[in-house]
Amino acid sequence: MDDRTSARRSAGGARSPEALLGPAEYRSLGEFRRAIREFLAFSEEGAREQGLTSQQHQALLAIKSHAGSEPMTIGELAASLLIKNHSAVGLVARLVERDLVTRRESDVDRRRVVIELRPRGEQALETISIRNLGQLNRTAEILAGILDTVRRLEQSGAWSD
Numbered sequence: 001m002d003d004r005t006s007a008r009r010s011a012g013g014a015r016s017p018e019a020l021l022g023p024a025e026y027r028s029l030g031e032f033r034r035a036i037r038e039f040l041a042f043s044e045e046g047a048r049e050q051g052l053t054s055q056q057h058q059a060l061l062a063i064k065s066h067a068g069s070e071p072m073t074i075g076e077l078a079a080s081l082l083i084k085n086h087s088a089v090g091l092v093a094r095l096v097e098r099d100l101v102t103r104r105e106s107d108v109d110r111r112r113v114v115i116e117l118r119p120r121g122e123q124a125l126e127t128i129s130i131r132n133l134g135q136l137n138r139t140a141e142i143l144a145g146i147l148d149t150v151r152r153l154e155q156s157g158a159w160s161d
Contacts, residue, residue: 020158025149032146035139042135046128055081056100059091060125063101063117070106071114100124 047057062080066072072080078088092115095101100121106112117125136143 020153020156025153028145028149031142035142039132039135039139043128043132046131050124050128052124052128055091056095057125057128059088059095060100060117060121061129063115064122064125070108071116073106073112073114074103075112077115095121 043057044054047054050057052060058081059077062077063072066076066080068076074088074092075085077092078085081088081091083091092101092103095115096103098120099118101115101117103113103115106114
């Protein structure tokens with residue numbers, strides 16, 4: 001019995017997180033990490049093919065997927081992209097220049113600026129999104145494997161919230 005096994009057994013019978021993770025779980029995590037990196041690279045290439053930066057694509061997606069009762073504000077975009085408000089202002093200005101989004105005062109609160117996709121932005125986003133969904137479909141098996149691992153660990157009580 002090695003030192004790690006001895007230490008785990010002497011801890012009152014409680015299993016350490018290490019005891020729950022074997023080669024298959026680490027392989028699953030490694031495959032998932034690689035799939036994420038491949039997807040991001042794939043998505044960035046799709047954005048470039050549409051003449052967009054990755055951040056511009058992410059902004060279009062955030063605007064389109066916004067679930068609020070009125071269009072997304074610049075502040076909400078900043079929060080969604082995890083960027084500073086002034087960075088979102090610049091990003092939106094570049095998207096407006098390219099006729100991908102419109103920017104206007106909110107009908108509800110004139111102090112707020114809302115942003116909406118223009119037809120050109122809708123088309124670019126749809127082209128990239130269709131391509132990205134195809135890539136995700138190709139990695140579905142890896143995603144299913146990592147979800148199985150997470151569910152098994154959750155059922156074992158490996159962690160608590």
